[in-house]
Amino acid sequence: MQEFSSGIYYGRSVNKVYNQEFIIDRRFKIVKELGHGAYGIVCSAKYDDGESHQQTGSSHSTSDGSYVAIKKITNIFSKKILCKRALRELKLLQFFRGHKNITCLYDLDIIPNPMTGEFNEIYLYEELMECDMHQIIRSGQPLTDSHYQSFIYQILCGLKYIHSADVLHRDLKPGNLLVNADCELKICDFGLARGFSENPDENNGFMTEYVATRWYRAPEIMLSFTNYTKAIDIWSVGCILAELLGSKPIFRGKDYVDQLNQILMILGTPPEETLTKIGSQRAQNYVRSLPFMQKINYSEIFPSANPLALDLLERMLTLDPYKRISVEDALNHKYLEIWHDPKDEPECQIKFDFKSFENFDEIDDMKQLIINEVKNFREFVRKPIEEQQQIQLQLQLQKKEEQQAEQYYQDDILQTNMTNDLEKDYPRPQELNDFAYLEQSNPEYYRLEEDLVYGLDGNIHFN
Missing domain, CATH: 3.30.200.20 (Phosphorylase Kinase; domain 1)
Known part of the structure; x- marks a missing residue:
């Protein structure tokens, strides 16, 4: 040794x-x-x-x-x-x-x-802990539907506790989920976490440092929805469930425009009521300019998956965050029925006080x-x-x-990109090569990319 x-x-x-x-x-x-x-x-x-x-x-x-x-x-x-x-x-x-x-x-x-x-x-x-979920998925070791149920249930139990303290994790991904030999799962890495208030006015500007890995990033952040909710973490859990089912990330955009394209290819053209919630006019115009896209059924993408898993996935990967399933309802979903025990799913009894140090x-x-x-x-x-x-x-x-209302302060922006290693592991789907309606050589492409990266913080620009 x-x-x-x-x-x-x-x-x-x-x-x-x-x-x-x-x-x-x-x-x-x-x-x-x-x-x-x-x-x-x-x-x-x-x-x-x-x-x-x-x-x-x-x-x-x-x-x-x-x-x-x-x-x-x-x-x-x-x-x-x-x-x-x-x-x-x-x-x-x-x-x-x-x-x-x-x-x-x-x-x-x-x-x-x-x-x-x-x-x-x-x-x-x-x-x-022996490893993280990214290593497990990458290893190719066989996993069963029981593994998927257990992992998603444990993520949601931890997330329920986190959300009940009015904390958003903001960086849920397989690499931040630790697993041991007994398949016990622990959420880690709270460096990007921030507070959340039910009062929308108190959340203004608090997402400036939201740099969750692009492939797991909630679309409302890119599309500048008028308010952010706990649903941003649920989207990430949905991406993780899809990755377990398919053994690779479901949305693998090479940049933020491409990420949006991949999401829309599967979820389809959003309805008008969702389109009107897009805060970035440039992003809204771009989505409206795309040809109509029919939603793809998850059963076509994951033909051997448990139908109940696909139903939960459908409810998690909903484009409109206000229609996305909550962590409490997800725990009550029939897919997790064998694990669900309200007595074993506690809430945090106090709210975390961000204001004691964020300023x-x-x-x-x-x-x-x-x-x-x-x-x-x-x-x-x-x-x-x-x-x-x-x-x-x-x-x-x-x-x-x-306990008092949280006050939130802006931080510096640090853009996080996926590593070249991951890009090689999960190459870009061929069908997307014909999907780019904006060429990268077009200056408008980069203006749109900037909007999608910064979301509501559109007043901050690339250097």
């Missing part, structure tokens, strides 16, 4: 992972490198201290010999948007801690420079908030379990009394 440890630093072991320093609690031994990217590294690690965590009052809700995933988030203070995302991730993982279908955060750590006291990375100790835009201010979050969480998880439960109960009661 590869040896990772190379030294000791303030009670922590110093390891080399992907040629970077990876400094962790020395009671943990790194087992395997799980992945890395521009802003982080993830490893699996085994706890080995000779005593149970519960006896020592340690932070990790597991016993000796258990495994965790340790994530190092790097460069968090290099850009405001990265700092804000890290802050959201920390706060929401703590807030949703304990729900069976949301990844569990065990501990946090920051490693300051001994000379300057500065830091630019955070370590998250989380529940270890902080300076990196130094957000850095201090992150320090406070790490300090408070480390203190909390090191208390006895009974005391933790009592503290949580007191906080819930306090927040219920103080």
Whole structure:
């Protein structure tokens, strides 16, 4: 087995992972490198201290010999948007801690420079899951309808809890759904999550950072519908269900115009009542300029699928968000009847308070908030379990009394594109080559693309 440890630093072991320093609690031994990217590294690690965590009052809700995933988030203070995302991730993982279908955060750590006291990375100790749903689908391993039912049910259970706290995940996709060997599923990655209010006026402008991966992005965002709702996450779940049924993404646009084309090819020409809700005049004109398209039955696309699965899919992938099925009604759908148990589908008892940090835009201010979050969480998880439960109960009661309307603030825009790797895995359908009524060489194509990317935030333009 590869040896990772190379030294000791303030009670922590110093390891080399992907040629970077990876400094962790020395009671943990790194087992395997799980992945890395521009802003982080993830490893699996085994706890080995000779005593149970519960006896020592340690932070990790597991016993000796258990495994965790340790994530190092790097460069968090290099850009405001990265700092804000890290802050959201920390706060929401703590807030949703304990729900069976949301990844569990065990501990946090920051490693300051001994000379300057500065830091630019955070370590998250989380529940270890074997893989994500994207890896499962890509592997080609056989899945049954029972697997699809179980996965969609678990996603909806987690989403119900998230939505009941007036939080939108905004980036649901197979890569953000973790799965273990027992097919237990956990939702992860809350860096793009934002608040939601039943009052439409309070949601204005709050989607400027909505950059969910294009293939799972709700059409009302591209088409600038006058208001955004929790239905944006339901659309993503529908895309995930379709991907399970077909073993590939259902809408695979090479850009946002093409994404809209692919959606309309399957869903058909929208009725007039839906067309009039399109806020972007350019997008509305484009849709009206297209020839009439007949809706394609999902049974033609997925001929071997359970008809009940297709009925649920139909209700999730509805172009008009106001007619899209809710998470509660989806859980009640007959396709999930074998799993559905209202007693096992809790709602969050309090609303998440975004306004406590979303209005902080300076990196130094957000850095201090992150320090406070790490300090408070480390203190909390090191208390006895009974005391933790009592503290949580007191906080819930306090927040219920103080709950007020959320205020939302705009963030910088960061456009997310699918990787070239994914484009190669899922090539563009041949029939779409004849569908582009606007040539890419036409300047109007890029003006339309801009509208679809930014949705209601049409006042923001490409540099």
